[in-house]
Amino acid sequence: MKPFGYLRATSVEEAVRAAAGQPGARFLGGGTNLVDLMKLGVETPELLIDVTRLPLDRIEELPDGGLRIGAMVRNSDLAAAVPVRDRYPALSQALLAGASGQLRNIATTGGNLLQRTRCLYFQDITKPCNKRAPGTGCPAREGVHRDLAVLGHSAHCVATQPSDMAVALAALDAEVHLHGPDGERTVPVTDFHRLPGDSPERDTEIRPGELITAVQLPPPAPGARSRYRKARDRASFAFALVSVAAVLEVRDGAVRRAALAFGGLAHRPWRARAAEEVLHGSPATEDTFARAADAELAAARPLRDNGFKVTLARNLAVGVLAALAAPADDH
Secondary structure, three states: OOOOEEEEOOOHHHHHHHHHOOOOEEEEOOOOOHHHHHHHOOOOOOEEEEOOOOOOOOEEEOOOOOEEEEOOOEHHHHHHOHHHHHHOHHHHHHHHHOOOHHHHOOOEHHHHHHOOOOOHHHHOOOOOOOOOOOOOOOHHHOOOOOOOOOOOOEOOEOOOOOOHHHHHHHHOOOEEEEEEOOEEEEEEHHHHEOOOOOOOOOOEOOOOOOEEEEEEEOOOOOOOEEEEEEEOOOOOOOOOOEEEEEEEEEEOOEEEEEEEEEEOOOOOOEEOHHHHHHHOOOEOOHHHHHHHHHHHHOOOOOOOOOOHHHHHHHHHHHHHHHHHHOOHHHO
16 A cells, blocks of 8 residues: 545645645546546556546536536536537537546546556566656667557657547637646647657656646637547547547538548647638538648657658548538538
8 A cells, every 4th residue: 555645625725735735646526537546556646636527527608608627527418518518619529528427426527637648668567667667768769669650759758638528628729727826727638748858757747736726618709610530449438549530611502611630640649730721711521621631640750650650640641621511401
């Protein structure tokens, strides 16, 4: 047994104060990732701060048409919420593509954003891993890396960020609201997760003691559609080899608005800015969609066994964009 302290926080301020006073503390929501990592010995918190009783479990419609999602909203509740299904279908689809029904009933919005990589070497404490123990090396580069990164990786880490939800949020231009020792701040979800660089142990830009309190979605653009699609080794309860979230508005046969994000390709959800530049103002055709995907994936640096991800990502992106561009009667 590895002993640890436990505190059930009664307010956001108490939770943040406790975390700031104990560097080895972790916030406990659904625990669907954290508890697993504790069982493996990867996470060894000195203090668990239970935030499940905090008033952060509401989905609020905002005056501008946007949506504020509390950090403790369960994944199943968020996927089923009418405003999400109606106005942000990509988010609902992403949530339903993740994990199992039982896990979605427990997992939270904040915890989903903070889940850590599923790299085999990270999860095995008998193996070296720069993410778990900086400076020990990255055996995945020459070892088992079929599921790992082809974009944005470094000599220090080739892990991928596993969240389905985060990919949809990246395409939807969501913001993460944080409360910490220095007060409140907001970070675009596209900047929340980090590329590994030379410090892969830092998954996100979250600061010591900070707690995610909410995720905020801007109002959907009039006429825009969104969709999420995931390719995986089996039909359910599997992490993405590649996933795509897209928002597309087509008017008079041309792309007026486009947002595209990939999952399963990098250490963070990958917002495809180069692809979006190609798409904007271009004819809404499969040729355009293929050129856009190629423009983004030209930066890919696949390893020995994961080059197939580049082709898979291209085909998945073209398929999702073509589906969104089709007349409404075809949906």
